Amino acid sequence: MAEEIRILLAHADQIDPAQAEDYIKVGGYKGLEKARGMTSKDLIEEVKKSGLRGRGGAGFNAGMKWSFVPPAEVKYVVCNLDEGEPGTYKDRIICEKNAQALIEGMAICGVAINAQQGYIYCRGEYPFVVDLLRKAIQSAKDVGALGDFDIEVRMGAGAYVCGEETALIESIEGHRGEPRFKPPFPGVAGLWGVPTVVNNVETFACLPYILTNGADCFASIGAPKYPGTKVLTLTGDVNNPTYFEVPTNYILSDVVYKLGGGVKNGRKFKAVQVGGTSGAFIPEQNLNTPIDFDSMSAIGAALGSGAVLVMDETRDIVDIVTRISKFFEHESCGKCNPCREGTFRCREIMEKINSGRATEADIDNLLLLARVMKRAALCGLGQAAPVPITSTIEHFGHEYRRKLLQYA
Amino acid sequence: MANYQDIIASCKDKKGGIIEAYHALQREFNYIPREAVAEAARVFGVSEAQAYGVATFYSYLSVEKRGKYIVRMCESAPCHVAGADKVLKAMEDYLGIKVGETTADGKFTLELTECVGQCQATPVITVNSQPVFNVSSEKIPEILSAYK
Ligand SMILES: Cc1cc2nc3c(=O)[nH]c(=O)nc-3n(C[C@H](O)[C@H](O)[C@H](O)COP(=O)(O)O)c2cc1C
Ligand code: SF4
Ligand code: FES
Numbered sequence: 001m002a003e004e005i006r007i008l009l010a011h012a013d014q015i016d017p018a019q020a021e022d023y024i025k026v027g028g029y030k031g032l033e034k035a036r037g038m039t040s041k042d043l044i045e046e047v048k049k050s051g052l053r054g055r056g057g058a059g060f061n062a063g064m065k066w067s068f069v070p071p072a073e074v075k076y077v078v079c080n081l082d083e084g085e086p087g088t089y090k091d092r093i094i095c096e097k098n099a100q101a102l103i104e105g106m107a108i109c110g111v112a113i114n115a116q117q118g119y120i121y122c123r124g125e126y127p128f129v130v131d132l133l134r135k136a137i138q139s140a141k142d143v144g145a146l147g148d149f150d151i152e153v154r155m156g157a158g159a160y161v162c163g164e165e166t167a168l169i170e171s172i173e174g175h176r177g178e179p180r181f182k183p184p185f186p187g188v189a190g191l192w193g194v195p196t197v198v199n200n201v202e203t204f205a206c207l208p209y210i211l212t213n214g215a216d217c218f219a220s221i222g223a224p225k226y227p228g229t230k231v232l233t234l235t236g237d238v239n240n241p242t243y244f245e246v247p248t249n250y251i252l253s254d255v256v257y258k259l260g261g262g263v264k265n266g267r268k269f270k271a272v273q274v275g276g277t278s279g280a281f282i283p284e285q286n287l288n289t290p291i292d293f294d295s296m297s298a299i300g301a302a303l304g305s306g307a308v309l310v311m312d313e314t315r316d317i318v319d320i321v322t323r324i325s326k327f328f329e330h331e332s333c334g335k336c337n338p339c340r341e342g343t344f345r346c347r348e349i350m351e352k353i354n355s356g357r358a359t360e361a362d363i364d365n366l367l368l369l370a371r372v373m374k375r376a377a378l379c380g381l382g383q384a385a386p387v388p389i390t391s392t393i394e395h396f397g398h399e400y401r402r403k404l405l406q407y408a
Numbered sequence: 409m410a411n412y413q414d415i416i417a418s419c420k421d422k423k424g425g426i427i428e429a430y431h432a433l434q435r436e437f438n439y440i441p442r443e444a445v446a447e448a449a450r451v452f453g454v455s456e457a458q459a460y461g462v463a464t465f466y467s468y469l470s471v472e473k474r475g476k477y478i479v480r481m482c483e484s485a486p487c488h489v490a491g492a493d494k495v496l497k498a499m500e501d502y503l504g505i506k507v508g509e510t511t512a513d514g515k516f517t518l519e520l521t522e523c524v525g526q527c528q529a530t531p532v533i534t535v536n537s538q539p540v541f542n543v544s545s546e547k548i549p550e551i552l553s554a555y556k
Contacts, residue, residue, distance in 0.1 A: 086484030086523035124431075124468045125524040127537050152422075155431055157466030160522060174424030174452060176465040192423070235486035235527045242528055277485055277523075307527075309486055323488045327522055333465075 012097035018135040020143045023100035029145045031211030035108045043112045050215035051227040056200030059293040068187045069195045075115040076196040081122040082163035085276030087307035090231035091201035099136040105204030110149045118151040160331040165198040178335045179379040222248030223292035237264045237312040253287035267312040275304020278384035280391035317399045322350040328385040339382025342373040412444040426452045439470045475510040475517040482532045484523035490530035498545035
């Protein structure tokens with residue numbers, strides 16, 4: 001059985017993340033030095049070759065994303081530290097244990113696309129991480145590690161949708177965090193209208209390792225098509241509710257039973273929701289699946305943020321999904337109708353089912369509404385909002401039907 | 409106490425920094441006074457309607473007066489399954505207010521929040537953004553009585 005592999009968290013709790021000197025002692029900033037010695041084209045090729053794909057949910061090849069950036073006088077590197085997906089705290093852990101790797105990764109991206117300015121957009125729930133990052137950046141500047149690259153930290157203010165990259169850009173610009181129409185993508189016209197690369201914390205933090213150890217080394221870890229490691233956060237009914245860094249070919253059932261130490265209180269397993277609140281519920285028969293992006297997609301689920309919420313046999317699936325539907329109603333920004341109205345109706349129908357006032361026709365309506373939202377919503381929030389509902393109707397339909405009127 | 413004009417002026421060099429200014433105001437007052445919204449609009453060169461639109465979009469910003477301690481209950485799924493409902497009820501009983509209200513002495517405001525990213529220790533509440541871990545309804549009086 002595969003063990004934990006620590007790349008991002010290799011020196012966790014052994015170095016002070018605020019101190020660049022500590023990081024340099026364990027080999028830090030070598031990747032950036034190497035990147036500076038390469039042409040931008042070769043650097044982007046190297047990152048492409050590593051197979052590194054975005055850890056923020058969409059799984060897009062990072063080097064490929066950078067290669068789309070057109071020449072321009074001013075460009076920006078933006079780090080997505082909005083981490084709003086419930087059950088997720090891996091970006092906080094990466095910052096708290098290894099903030100310098102994130103800073104180095106952003107600077108490497110700066111070299112690749114020829115940008116001098118970076119922004120970290122940190123969620124408003126983490127003011128202490130904002131303080132840490134500001135210290136860490138200052139320390140990196142003081143030792144001269146960053147050269148002419150600068151990073152500013154901006155704080156969000158409690159809006160899940162600001163994790164969506166164009167909403168995040170709107171928020172840095174000082175506006176309401178409403179997603180933009182795409183295209184143009186941020187790589188072409190992003191922050192203040194100029195080319196902008198937006199990547200997740202974990203994506204940036206992989207780069208020092210890739211540059212220092214070589215693309216092939218990274219590409220050989222984990223699943224061939226989604227290589228590297230993934231930081232997972234376990235919550236719910238497990239004995240070990242904590243974080244782990246595993247190779248991406250790690251099997252989901254090992255996450256629950258080996259890392260998680262199995263279901264709490266000797267109870268039986270019922271379901272696991274992977275990827276946070278917008279993820280699908282996975283039943284026992286699909287547990288034997290690797291956690292990588294493509295394997296999860298193949299079973300109709302998503303790796304997403306890497307949050308893993310385990311539910312035991314006593315959990316009321318319909319009640320949990322009702323709570324989740326409230327989350328999406330609350331977090332919908334209201335810009336587009338399928339999501340503004342759709343998340344409201346989803347919540348309304350879920351409450352009706354949960355309180356025993358619904359009929360089979362309500363479930364049919366819910367499924368129809370889900371299809372419309374998946375196709376017609378402007379951004380990923382509205383598109384993913386019905387996933388917990390449809391995946392539980394599919395795998396746990398009996399729990400819905402048990403609550404319908406005619407069975408009362 | 410710093411006045412709101414100075415607080416806003418300290419952020420004026422940050423491009424698009426109106427949200428940073430709002431955070432700075434809230435660190436001082438716990439909410440954004442109406443006259444400060446108007447001042448922020450002027451300093452950042454947007455209409456008052458836009459400045460108000462920003463202040464009301466984000467759940468951590470408030471244009472209504474709030475208490476000295478803003479207590480939030482996380483009710484996202486991991487905290488929900490860990491018993492957030494019971495903890496919330498205990499806080500309402502202890503403080504004698506409902507969600508969204510402020511105690512008569514102006515000390516506590518009770519709010520709901522989605523996941524605050526501390527799910528290793530559910531259920532979680534925050535007091536002025538500092539998380540408190542593994543709370544339970546029984547522990548609420550002891551926890552809240554520590555805030556003077
Ligand atoms: C509603 C919504 C919320 C999102 N939240 C986050 C988030 O908290 N963190 C993140 O990195 N990406 C988030 N994303 C994905 C971003 O839009 C974007 O794809 C990502 O930051 C790109 O980085 P990556 O390529 O390194 O994954 C979210 C997307 C949507 C639609
Ligand atoms: S899908 Fe929802 S969150 Fe996204 S733009 Fe539409 S209303 Fe806003
Ligand atoms: S779900 Fe409550 S802190 Fe994450």
